[in-house]
Amino acid sequence: MNIQVLSVVDLILAGLLVLALGVVQLLLGLGLLRSLVWGSIRMVLQLLLVGLVLKSLFAVANLGWITLMALVMLLLASYEVIARQKRPIKGWRGYGIGLVSMGVTAAIITLFTLLIVVQPKPWYTPQYAIPLLGMILGNTMTGIGLALNHLTQTAWSSRVQIEARLLMGQTARAATRELRADALRAGLIPTLNMLAAAGLISLPGMMTGQILAGAPPMEAVRYQILIMLLITAATGFGSMLAVHLGSLRLFDGRDRLRLDRLGG
Structure with missing residues (x-):
């Protein structure tokens, strides 16, 4: 069984769901849009960095x-x-x-x-x-x-x-x-x-x-x-x-x- 490769577009589509959630929160006056957006961006950057580190680490062992x-x-x-x-x-x-x-x-x-x-x-x-x-x-x-x-x-x-x-x-x-x-x-x-x-x-x-x-x-x-x-x-x-x-x-x-x- 081959692993289904995810593209950047696939990830953007998933991110739009979180953005939609933030907009709904904003309309409800809960003030969570900034936290959701910043948290999601931070998560993506952290995981991309970890991915690069692990790639090098796995190669060196x-x-x-x-x-x-x-x-x-x-x-x-x-x-x-x-x-x-x-x-x-x-x-x-x-x-x-x-x-x-x-x-x-x-x-x-x-x-x-x-x-x-x-x-x-x-x-x-x-x-x-x-x-x-x-x-x-x-x-x-x-x-x-x-x-x-x-x-x-x-x-x-x-x-x-x-x-x-x-x-x-x-x-x-x-x-x-x-x-x-x-x-x-x-x-x-x-x-x-x-x-x-x-x-x-x-x-x-x-x-x-x-x-x-x-x-x-x-x-x-x-x-x-x-x-x-x-x-x-x-x-x-x-x-x-x-x-x-x-x-x-x-x-x-x-x-x-x-x-x-x-x-x-």
């Missing part, structure tokens, strides 16, 4: 360049986590929490998959390593961002209750037990929805792409199951680590609530 791209992806994802927070943790520590939470989980799970599960030759084959890392990072970034946002916002709005528990003699960990559980639950909601909807309500992106490319449906299904299990594990462990590190930053060594460490 050098571990050093692959590692460099992985680090760039991780740094950008860590920035996005903080940029989406309403009350982010101030300073380099806030950025570091996202960086460590995603870096540790994404690196371990990606290496586990490449070395033990998929086993491409060589193990750092960019056609496997980069897309796999990208899918794990993208979903982990969303989960960690939601978890941290819930943690800091709820800590701010519930500061009276938290301080009352501290005055009653509870430790910082005990006073924020429910808060941390709720934050972790918030971070996992998109992943749980993804698991529940897969196959029944939606066909996941990787599976759809493989089928369109001519892969046998059952082979595409197996790869999609693998990816979704990896995403679930990475998002869960990453969110747990982020909530743990974030909650530590909310208190000082004497278990005093330090909301002055939050921005917004």
Whole structure:
């Protein structure tokens, strides 16, 4: 089966649908036309740039360049986590929490998959390593961002209750037990929805792409199951680590609530 090649005209036709949506939003007075147009343009430019980089990377297949791209992806994802927070943790520590939470989980799970599960030759084959890392990072970034946002916002709005528990003699960990559980639950909601909807309500992106490319449906299904299990594990462990590190930053060594460490 040959892959249907998309022309520039095909992409422009799809873009006209988004433009039509923006015009309708404008007529309704929602003020989203600029965001839709700018977001679409940014997406196209980013993907074209990534396509050129991947083309060169696939041709070279050098571990050093692959590692460099992985680090760039991780740094950008860590920035996005903080940029989406309403009350982010101030300073380099806030950025570091996202960086460590995603870096540790994404690196371990990606290496586990490449070395033990998929086993491409060589193990750092960019056609496997980069897309796999990208899918794990993208979903982990969303989960960690939601978890941290819930943690800091709820800590701010519930500061009276938290301080009352501290005055009653509870430790910082005990006073924020429910808060941390709720934050972790918030971070996992998109992943749980993804698991529940897969196959029944939606066909996941990787599976759809493989089928369109001519892969046998059952082979595409197996790869999609693998990816979704990896995403679930990475998002869960990453969110747990982020909530743990974030909650530590909310208190000082004497278990005093330090909301002055939050921005917004």
